[in-house]
Amino acid sequence: MRKTWRRVISLGIAVTAAVSMAGCSSQSGETTAAAASETQGTEAESTGAEAAETEAGGEQVTIRFAEHVADIEAQNPHLMKIIEAFEAENPNITIDISGREVSEHNTQMTLLAGEDNLPDIFWLEQATAREFAENGYLYDLTEMLDTYGINDSLLPGLVGSCTVDGKDYGLPSEVMMVGFFYNKDLFEQAGITEAPITYEEFQDAVEKLNAAGITPLAIGAMDNYSCWAFETMLARYGFFEKLDGLNDGSISWVNDDFIHYFERLQEMRENQTFTSDIANIGYFEAKESFLGGNAAMFNSGAWDISDFENSEIADKIGFFWGPTFSDSEYPQQIGIKASGGVYVVSSKAAEDPALLDAIMKFWQFYYGEEGTRIIAEETFALPCSQYNGAIDETEHPVLATMIAALNDDWDAVTEPFNSLSTSVAYGYFDASFGVMTGVYSPEEAAQYVEDLHSMER
Amino acid sequence: MHWLSTKKAKIGLLAPTLAVYTLFIIVPVIVAVYYSFTEYSGLGKATFTGLENYFRMFQDRLFLIALKNTFLVLCASVVFLMVGSFLIALIMNVDFKGNGLFKMVLFAPYVIAPIIIGIIWGYILNPNYGLLNSFLRAVGLDALAIEWIGGTTWTPLALAIVFTWQVLGFHSTIFLSGLRTIPRDLYEAASIDGASGIQKVFRITLPMLKETIMINVVLVITGVFKIYELVVQLTGGGPAHQSELLTSYMYFTVFQSRRYGYGMAIAVAVLVCSVLGSFVYIQITARKRREGK
Numbered sequence: 001m002r003k004t005w006r007r008v009i010s011l012g013i014a015v016t017a018a019v020s021m022a023g024c025s026s027q028s029g030e031t032t033a034a035a036a037s038e039t040q041g042t043e044a045e046s047t048g049a050e051a052a053e054t055e056a057g058g059e060q061v062t063i064r065f066a067e068h069v070a071d072i073e074a075q076n077p078h079l080m081k082i083i084e085a086f087e088a089e090n091p092n093i094t095i096d097i098s099g100r101e102v103s104e105h106n107t108q109m110t111l112l113a114g115e116d117n118l119p120d121i122f123w124l125e126q127a128t129a130r131e132f133a134e135n136g137y138l139y140d141l142t143e144m145l146d147t148y149g150i151n152d153s154l155l156p157g158l159v160g161s162c163t164v165d166g167k168d169y170g171l172p173s174e175v176m177m178v179g180f181f182y183n184k185d186l187f188e189q190a191g192i193t194e195a196p197i198t199y200e201e202f203q204d205a206v207e208k209l210n211a212a213g214i215t216p217l218a219i220g221a222m223d224n225y226s227c228w229a230f231e232t233m234l235a236r237y238g239f240f241e242k243l244d245g246l247n248d249g250s251i252s253w254v255n256d257d258f259i260h261y262f263e264r265l266q267e268m269r270e271n272q273t274f275t276s277d278i279a280n281i282g283y284f285e286a287k288e289s290f291l292g293g294n295a296a297m298f299n300s301g302a303w304d305i306s307d308f309e310n311s312e313i314a315d316k317i318g319f320f321w322g323p324t325f326s327d328s329e330y331p332q333q334i335g336i337k338a339s340g341g342v343y344v345v346s347s348k349a350a351e352d353p354a355l356l357d358a359i360m361k362f363w364q365f366y367y368g369e370e371g372t373r374i375i376a377e378e379t380f381a382l383p384c385s386q387y388n389g390a391i392d393e394t395e396h397p398v399l400a401t402m403i404a405a406l407n408d409d410w411d412a413v414t415e416p417f418n419s420l421s422t423s424v425a426y427g428y429f430d431a432s433f434g435v436m437t438g439v440y441s442p443e444e445a446a447q448y449v450e451d452l453h454s455m456e457r
Numbered sequence: 458m459h460w461l462s463t464k465k466a467k468i469g470l471l472a473p474t475l476a477v478y479t480l481f482i483i484v485p486v487i488v489a490v491y492y493s494f495t496e497y498s499g500l501g502k503a504t505f506t507g508l509e510n511y512f513r514m515f516q517d518r519l520f521l522i523a524l525k526n527t528f529l530v531l532c533a534s535v536v537f538l539m540v541g542s543f544l545i546a547l548i549m550n551v552d553f554k555g556n557g558l559f560k561m562v563l564f565a566p567y568v569i570a571p572i573i574i575g576i577i578w579g580y581i582l583n584p585n586y587g588l589l590n591s592f593l594r595a596v597g598l599d600a601l602a603i604e605w606i607g608g609t610t611w612t613p614l615a616l617a618i619v620f621t622w623q624v625l626g627f628h629s630t631i632f633l634s635g636l637r638t639i640p641r642d643l644y645e646a647a648s649i650d651g652a653s654g655i656q657k658v659f660r661i662t663l664p665m666l667k668e669t670i671m672i673n674v675v676l677v678i679t680g681v682f683k684i685y686e687l688v689v690q691l692t693g694g695g696p697a698h699q700s701e702l703l704t705s706y707m708y709f710t711v712f713q714s715r716r717y718g719y720g721m722a723i724a725v726a727v728l729v730c731s732v733l734g735s736f737v738y739i740q741i742t743a744r745k746r747r748e749g750k
Contacts (some may be wrong), residue, residue, distance in 0.1 A: 107712040110499040128715075135501040222693035277585040279607035279696040422498075423714045434697030439609060453512075 002173035060092050061358040063349075066109065066122040067099040069339065075099075077306060078379035085374060086365045093358045102225070113137050120349035123173055123358055124416040127425065129162045129342050132203045133169040150365045153372070153385040154216060157412070161339035172340025172365060176381040176415055177406060178228035178301035178336045179321045186214050186296040194319040199264065202323040206273045209296050216273045218295035220281035221437050224429040229299040230265070231324045231336065231416045234428075237261040238330040239416045249457045253450035254443065260327055262442030265435040279437045302382050303340075308398040309380050313396045319405050335405070337412035340386075382406070420453075427452035486728065493722035510722035519698045520723065525707035526613045527730075530702060531681045533617035536737050538628050538677050540672070546632030547658070566628035575690020576617045577700060582606045582691070606692050612700035619687055622678060628673050635669030636662065644678065671742045673736045682731040703727045 069075035076099075082224045083095045098119075100108060106128065112118045132138050145151045145168055151159050151165045154172065162170030180197060187205070189383060190212040196202040197438060209216040220226060237257040245251030268274065275286065283300075290298035310315050324332035343363075350356045365371050369387045375383040376391065393400040417425045431448045434440035440448065461470075493510055497503035514520050566574060581588045582605040590602035596691055605615045639662065647657050663670075681702075686730065688694055690703040704727060711720030 103713055110715070113500055131498065131500055137500070191721070221695050221697075225695075243650070276582065277607065280579075280583050280585070280692075281694070359466070379571055421715075426713055430697050437696035439697040439699055 003311050004442060013449055016128045018058060021075070038129045048334050059354055060094070060353055062094045062096050063121060063355065063359055063362060064119040065097040066105065066119040067097060068105040068123040069099050073099060078375045078381055080375045081378055082366055082371045085086045085370060086362055088366070090361065093361065095362065098218045113242055116348065118346040118348060120355060121343055121345050123341050124170070124344055125341050125422070126162050126170070127420065129344055130164050130169050132344065133164045134191055136346055138169045139345040139347045139356070140169060141171070142359050148307045148360045148361055148365050153367045153384060156385060158339045158384050160193070162415055166352060170344050171367070172384040173341035173343050174340040175302050175341035175384060175406070176338050177382070177402060178415070179232065179319055179405070180217070180229050180297045180299055181290070181308065182297045182318050182320065183290070184318050185295065185313070186293065188216055195318055196264045197320070197324060199323040199325050203271060205269070206271050215275055215289070215295040217299065218275050218286040218289040219278055219295040219299055219436070220275070220283050220286040221278050222280065222282035222399045223431040224426065224433050225284040226286070226299065227429045227432050228301055228336070229434050231430065232322045232334065234258070234412050234416055235263050235332060235334055235336070236325055236332050237328050240312055240413060240419070242420055244326040245452060247457070249454065253453060254446040257328060258446050259442050260325070261444045262431070262435050265327070265432060302402055305381055305398050305402055309396055317398050317399050317401065321405070321410060325456055331411065333410045335410045337406060338414040340415070357383070377397055421456055424449065443452065488727055489721045489724050492718055493725045495651060495718040497717040499717045502716065506718065510719045514722060514726060519701065519706060522699060523701040523703050526700060527681065527703045529613035530617045530620065530684065531678065533614055534620050535674060535677050536619040538625065539619060539673065542625055542628035542630050542673065545625065545629040546636055549633050550636045563629060566623045566625070567627045571686035572690050574619065574623050575687050576652060579606070579691055582615055584608070606700070607696060609696070609699040612692055616684065616687055616691065616700070616702070619691065620681065620684055628676070631673055632669055637667045639665045667742065667746065671739060674738055677732045678711065678738065679731050682727055703730070
């Protein structure tokens with residue numbers, strides 16, 4: 001392989017630029033200014049390590065860990081590798097990890113909370129995590145994150161990923177970057193030379209793809225949570241600017257901007273943007289369709305980098321943030337670059353000092369140098385911590401693409417989903433898919449979410 | 458064995474069953490009824506809201522859609538299953554070579570996990586690549602290649618068909634056991650009197666199977682109110698909850714939308730509909746029997 005083709009890019013530089021990412025604790029949707037920061041965790045890390053040795057050094061400790069994916073080995077390979085490495089380094093600590101599909105996992109955690117039998121550490125959506133914290137089920141990590149130097153390792157934008165009353169209750173599980181992935185070959189086949197930026201360009205691309213007999217966008221309504229890239233579109237119609245009003249009732253979901261958002265979805269449906277069997281497939285089938293070269297675009301996020309890297313079309317995959325809208329007065333050059341779900345520690349687990357120590361030691365390892373190296377170099381995902389290694393762009397084109405997007409000058413916002421209650425958030429997903437499948441008109445969709453939100457005011 | 462008939466022995470024998478039944482059926486129902494009067498997200502404390510959840514149900518468009526769908530599936534299932542399982546039981550009641558295999562094949566879907574049945578039928582009914590529509594298109598019946606699942610019109614019918622396929626063997630077996638209790642001499646006497654096969658069915662078989670028919674109808678009613686996995690696997694309740702049945706909508710409300718209080722109100726409504734439906738049917742049948750119809 002010719003070295004000239006091997007542009008080595010530094011993840012360290014890349015992720016430093018990602019400081020603009022917003023965590024759930026920041027004012028939702030506020031764009032945050034980038035600020036470089038250096039790793040300062042060495043001293044704190046050693047303090048934590050010493051404490052760990054004292055507490056968990058002797059006795060055998062088992063940490064029960066519940067994840068939100070059914071097949072951890074395949075869907076979160078970095079976790080298994082990190083656990084393996086951690087256990088090798090800490091023979092007295094065992095991580096007993098189990099996984100369930102996300103909705104099943106959420107249900108399970110709520111039920112276990114009721115039984116006071118939560119796992120020691122587990123994944124939660126941010127809104128749910130805040131609710132768990134408010135009800136006393138989660139351990140306040142604020143002090144420990146400093147003691148073990150974890151905050152110093154994290155990307156600055158991911159520090160304080162889930163706070164309640166200024167206290168930290170969660171650690172970032174992933175860098176949430178969502179948008180549209182596209183197949184460069186299929187775009188080229190349809191005569192599209194560049195990824196669309198504006199809505200008009202997007203529609204033009206869809207028209208060309210349809211004319212070439214190519215399905216424009218693979219998407220499955222059976223998994224209503226797979227609405228990610230459309231959340232960015234909602235943000236471009238002023239979601240975050242209206243959020244306070246939506247919460248206090250002074251602004252209704254049935255407003256001109258949101259109606260326009262739903263109208264765009266309706267137009268997309270009418271222009272045959274979506275997979276024809278959108279109602280009968282889910283996220284995974286849609287992904288297979290895209291990776292099989294049967295659709296030109298796919299709405300997803302950074303968590304799919306590994307799958308994309310391992311696919312046959314890896315070097316043909318591009319990424320864009322989704323269309324911008326000229327009929328909206330709100331900021332358009334924005335992308336969701338933030339913390340996704342969070343890892344939390346149950347308050348019950350924290351009652352046992354040896355267990356708590358083992359847990360913190362694990363997080364220290366996970367977000368530390370070795371864990372971050374495993375994530376970046378062995379599983380080619382975006383780490384949540386600062387990493388100064390290098391990665392081969394030719395070998396890992398999708399990761400390189402995502403890093404480039406992460407570092408572009410589009411402002412970072414959080415996922416609207418994380419600013420809403422579970423009921424309203426899923427209602428918004430249902431409303432969006434309702435329009436995409438032709439069940440709702442734009443007005444009906446907006447009214448549907450408004451009805452759900454008004455019940456909570 | 459006299460000691461078994463004593464009051465103490467009866468209580469002793471019944472007590473374990475009663476305890477288990479109370480613990481796992483009665484208590485959860487009481488708890489569900491309690492939460493149905495509250496606003497509760499599954500965490501923290503529930504807030505008492507009186508009948509608000511019940512009033513909300515009648516303003517909830519999705520609940521009304523789920524109710525309508527459940528009613529459609531119920532009607533279609535009663536028709537398909539009563540007619541289908543009775544006819545099949547008549548066939549099973551005849552001695553022919555391969556009868557055992559026939560019974561086994563027919564009963565097999567009943568022992569398959571509903572989620573697997575959902576997957577199998579998903580491949581059959583998918584409007585785009587499903588076996589059924591592919592076949593219909595191949596034989597030139599394109600007009601019949603409709604949106605069996607995933608649309609808003611035909612999904613309840615598709616669910617009823619799949620449910621029928623799943624439990625047909627079970628209901629046929631119940632009918633068969635009913636048929637076996639009918640004395641043969643009644644048919645012999647009817648034959649001597651010159652009755653035709655159809656006349657025997659309507660004049661002897663069906664009247665003698667009143668109890669069996671009642672049991673089957675009650676089982677279908679309660680069965681339909683328990684359909685969950687088929688909906689989840691075939692349509693996921695979609696698009697946009699348009700194909701939900703009451704049970705799947707209740708599950709969505711409780712576990713995805715996290716509105717436990719409202720979800721419990723729906724659960725109570727499901728229970729009431731199921732019990733009431735069965736009760737009314739039994740009452741009507743009993744009255745007819747008393748009137749000698």
